[in-house]
Amino acid sequence: MKFIRASFFLVAAMLLTYCSKSNGGAEPTPVTPSDLEVFATVNPDNSGNVTFTATAKNAASYDFDFGNGTYQNVVAGVVTYQYPAAGVYTVQVIAKSKSNKTISKSIQVTVTISSSLLWSDEFNTPGAPDASKWGYDIGTGDNGWGNAELQYYTNRPENVIVADGVLKIMLKKESFSGSAYTSTRLLSRGKFDFTYGTVEVKAKLTTGGGTWPAIWMLGSNFSSVGWPACGEIDIMEYRGSDPGKIHSTLHHPGRSGGNADTKSTTIANANTAFHIYKAEWSASAIKFYVDDKLYHTFPNNSSIPFNHDFFIILNVAMGGTFGGPVDPNFSNTSMEVDYVRVYR
Structure with missing residues (x-):
């Protein structure tokens, strides 16, 4: 009996081996979910x-x-x-x-996300801008800050001051350190840098041909990668020679300078009344508004430089590639800012 049983198991094993070999040793058929x-x-x-x-x-x-x-x-x-x-x-x-x-x-x-105030300046304390929130670019920069601008930026109270509950950036016609005009360029670099959020600025703009006020943001890695690789988000740009026309623009590799992604809208009383200029910035889009009216939507994605820290810049330039010809009768003007608020 032991011999018969052993023979049976031997034959069974041979049959299994034969079946396996006859299947070619193939893996099971792939299964699709x-x-x-x-x-x-x-x-x-x-x-x-x-x-x-x-x-x-x-x-x-x-x-x-x-x-x-x-x-x-x-x-x-x-x-x-x-x-x-x-x-x-x-x-x-x-x-x-x-x-x-x-x-x-x-x-x-x-x-749906509830917004909370991340950072702000209400400009309620008279005197110089809050040094814990703002620094300065001083001088003329290379080639007029790269745009052939005509002003010399200072941090003097003659060009920037907080008074009457607003920030005043004052552009003046005067001879100063080899330039014919003076102004101020404030920036939050190193004091407040952030990724994604809603930036809201209430401001009254300048008058006079050649004036170029701007509310914008620059990538915080500017010093290491340069421009336009760092990315630039222009929330509001304005030409005094083209009253009422508001521009929002994005600069990035392949789309910079005159080839940038830009749109514009027209409003009344830009230089005599306060308006709210806003950008909603996320990983999927950057949206631009004036007085809560959407006029420019830019699709964001991981291949372009709008997904890292940026800082805020407020300035008034004169002339240059965007400001254009200067009115020969110009003497002075200012951009007044009621507040800057960043929500997340």
Whole structure:
């Protein structure tokens, strides 16, 4: 009996070996995931947190594209992601099997975020601008700050002062250190730098041909990578020779100088009344407003330099490539700023 049993097991083993060899030793047929379902739960506290749950048959992992240039691989299919800005996002999920077969599905999610004040200057303390918030660029810069501008920037009270609840940047016709005009360029570099948020500035602009007031931001890595690699976000630019026309512009590699991404809108009383100039900056878009009226939307993505720290600049230039010819009768003007506020 022992011999019969041993023979039986030997024959069974030979048959199994034969079957295996007859199949060529091939791997099992690759399996494609199926029945992919994706659900999103938006946290009601307006924090930007969204919990995503993905399920699929035969899935070994899931790739999430959160719709703003951010990606994450998740094995279990459940992930919580905090969006840095409010908006409507198209989220794509790819389910992968162990054999790398895939299936995908997209859903839309609406994110609401409560804004909180991150930084501000209300300009309520008379005298020089707050040194804890603002520094200065002094002089004429290379080639008039790269734009053939005509002014010499100073930090003198003759050119910049806080009075009557507003900041006044004063452009004057006067001979000073070899220049025919003086003004001021304030910047928050090294005192306040940030990534993403809403910048809101209430200001009254200049008068006179050649005047060029600006409210803008520059990438904080400017000194290491140069311009336009650092990126530039012009929230508001204005020509005194073209009253009422407001420009918003973005400079970046391949789209700088006269080839920049720019749009404009027209308002009344830009140089006699205060208006609110605003930019909403997120990983997915930069949106520009005047008095809460949207007029320029620029799609942001990870391939361009608008996803790192920037600092704020307030200045009034004279002439140059944008300001244009100067009115020969010009004597002085000012840009007045009621406040600068940054929300997140």
